[in-house]
Amino acid sequence: MEKQEKIQILKDIVAIKSVNGNEKEVAEYLSKLFKKHGIDSSFLEYDKDRDNLIVEIGNKNSEKVLAFSGHMDVVSAGNEADWTSDPFKPEIRDGKMYGRGTCDMKSGLAAMAIAMIELKEENAAFNGRLRLIATVGEEVGELGAEQLTKEGYVDDVTSMVIGEPSGYAGIVYAHKGSINFKVESQGKNAHSSMPQLGVNAIDHLNDFYSRANQLFRSEIHTDEVLGDFIYNVTMISGGEQINSIPSEASLQGNIRTIPGYDNDLVIKKMNELIDELNQKDTYHLTLSIEANKISVKSEKDSDIAKIAQQVAKKQVNVDIPMVGVSGTTDAAEFTKGKKAFPVIIFGPGNETPHQVDEYVDVDNYLEMVDIYKEMATTYLA
Numbered sequence: 001m002e003k004q005e006k007i008q009i010l011k012d013i014v015a016i017k018s019v020n021g022n023e024k025e026v027a028e029y030l031s032k033l034f035k036k037h038g039i040d041s042s043f044l045e046y047d048k049d050r051d052n053l054i055v056e057i058g059n060k061n062s063e064k065v066l067a068f069s070g071h072m073d074v075v076s077a078g079n080e081a082d083w084t085s086d087p088f089k090p091e092i093r094d095g096k097m098y099g100r101g102t103c104d105m106k107s108g109l110a111a112m113a114i115a116m117i118e119l120k121e122e123n124a125a126f127n128g129r130l131r132l133i134a135t136v137g138e139e140v141g142e143l144g145a146e147q148l149t150k151e152g153y154v155d156d157v158t159s160m161v162i163g164e165p166s167g168y169a170g171i172v173y174a175h176k177g178s179i180n181f182k183v184e185s186q187g188k189n190a191h192s193s194m195p196q197l198g199v200n201a202i203d204h205l206n207d208f209y210s211r212a213n214q215l216f217r218s219e220i221h222t223d224e225v226l227g228d229f230i231y232n233v234t235m236i237s238g239g240e241q242i243n244s245i246p247s248e249a250s251l252q253g254n255i256r257t258i259p260g261y262d263n264d265l266v267i268k269k270m271n272e273l274i275d276e277l278n279q280k281d282t283y284h285l286t287l288s289i290e291a292n293k294i295s296v297k298s299e300k301d302s303d304i305a306k307i308a309q310q311v312a313k314k315q316v317n318v319d320i321p322m323v324g325v326s327g328t329t330d331a332a333e334f335t336k337g338k339k340a341f342p343v344i345i346f347g348p349g350n351e352t353p354h355q356v357d358e359y360v361d362v363d364n365y366l367e368m369v370d371i372y373k374e375m376a377t378t379y380l381a
Ligand SMILES: [Zn+2]
Pocket: 071, 104, 105, 138, 164, 165
C-alpha cells in the first residue's frame, strides 16, 4: 500500500467521532477496507452503533493464534477551542498528525489493519492465524473486551499484541488493576439545633473515610515491576442545607491494585470495614464497586515479547525495554480468557493520550506497520 493511502486511512478513522460510542462507524470503515482487499470480517454488536470487529487471516496449520487488538473509541476532546486545529479534522504539521485518537489509539489500530492487508496481498507464509480484534468502550470500562472474552473470542489465542501507545519507550507486559468505588451513607434529617432527632450521614461517612485511609495507607504494598498499591478518595459530597443534619453523603474513589494486593482482597477488606461500621447504631453505609479491572502481569520473556524487541531492533535500531505501567487496558479483560497467554502492549504513540493537541509521529505510525508485519510472520513462522 502506498504511504499516502496509509496516512489517509488514519485520517479517515480519526475523523470518525467515536467518543464513548459510535464505534460501529469505525468498524464499518475497516470492514469495507478489508473487503476491498479480499478479506472478510465479522461484527459483534455490543449495543446500538457499538460493534466490535473481528478479522482473521492465515490457516489452521498450527495451534498458533496471534491476536492484534485495539480499541475504536476515544475520549472526549475536552474544550475544542483549546486545540490548535479541529480534533476531528486531523492535520499534519511537522511530521505529526494531530487529532483526538491519533495516538490513543487509532494509529495502532490502523497500523495493525494495514499490516494484515499487506501480509495478505504479499501471500505471506503463515503457520497459524492472525486475528484482529477491534473493541468498543475501552475507555469506559473495557466493555468490548469483556464481551468478546465472555463469548470465547480469545479462548484459542496463544499470544496477543495490544497496539496502545507505547512508542519505543518500553514494551508493556504488566499494568496495575483499577477499582472505582462509591460509598453512600444514609442518615436522617433534623434541624441542626436538634441533632438528637436526626442521624448525621456525613459523620458516618467520615468514619469510613478515615478508617479506610488508615487501612489502605498505613502499610506500603509494592510490586517490583508495577510499583505501589494506590488508594484515593477522589470525590465527596453530602448534605442538603446548612441548618439541617444531613441525611445523605457519599464519596467515590479510585484504587490501583497490584498482583500481591489484588482486587478481590481489597474489595473484601472494604466490605469488612463497611460491615464493622454498620454494626454501630444508626450507621447505614453501602459500598458499590463501579469498575473492577484486575492487574496484568504477563511473562517478561515470552516469545512475542522477544520477537517485538528483536524486530524493533532490526527495523528501527532501538533497544526497547520491557516495562510495567499504571494505566489499565483491554488486557485486564482479555486475560480472563479460558487459557492464559502472553500479552504485550506495543504501538505507535507518545505521552499525549487524552490531552489537547494529541498527536502521533507519522513516521512512527508507518514504521509500526512494518514492525507488526514482521512480528506476525516471525511468530507464525
Ligand atoms: Zn487507549
